[in-house]
Amino acid sequence: KSEAWIRLFARSSPESLPEIAVCIPGHGAILGAWLGAWVIPLDWDRPWQVWPNSCVMGAIYGYAVASVLSCIVSALYSNNKKKVKET
Template sequence: MREAELRRLLAANLLCAVSIVLTALVPALFLDGFSVLDTHLTWLCICSVCVSVLNVTLCLILKPNPSSKRSSLSNKISRFLKCCIYFFMSCILFHAIIVLYGAPLIESVTETFLFAVLLSTFTTLQCLCLLGPNIQAWIRVFSRNGAMSIWENSLQITTMCSILGGWFGAFPIPLDWDRPWQVWPISCSLGATFGYMAGLIIAPLWIHWNRKQLTYKSR
């Protein structure tokens, strides 16, 4: 059962990673002059939407964290509205943090907010899909040894890799957006994207290796 669950996680993560690659390739077939660098804001929108739709779809199909309680339609609607509010609040929070780290406050407000949406897609949306709008569960998962399933372990890894990737994209701190190679927000969003993809691949491998170590020590 554990091996089957790990294979499901690996398949879901690889599908998410492939979808990101496709967002950089497929739109070029339909949009003239499209590229990740030249039309970066368009790519940010496409990538955020595709990853969001895929994550929600996989959550509904795989049901990685099924609830034993049956909820009514009103409870489901209330849960959905809370998730939307939490996601929007996450975008605002990331936007504020990015501005505090040196991103332009007014000149590039659209770029900053779209980058915040991308970060929220890689982090908060996954928490909402797996844990729902339950802050206590979020605190438990991101506390030391708080993950109770391989899906929560993967959530920890992909979230941290996404944030670290965005941070490395903004290196050095404080930010200096006058550098020609550090045009806002290309370096940060690419860093977060590569970090997220790395987390998707690393998570199943790390979980598998960690389980083998625990099995070896228990013998």
């Protein structure tokens, strides 16, 4: 099982629909948290920039956007598989 986790998160190469459903939102949350950390050094006087608020909010937004993207990619992936089976 550890090979699957390495393939999904270190190599970013999902091979099935459930793996796509796990991989894309996971990467989205990590990217969102990373982008949320960029605003921390700008101004500490704002309440939304206090550690770890911006990172947590970035992770939540990144996960939400990536979940929608994962649904779209999964739908396209399943449609392409159906077309391949028909030919």
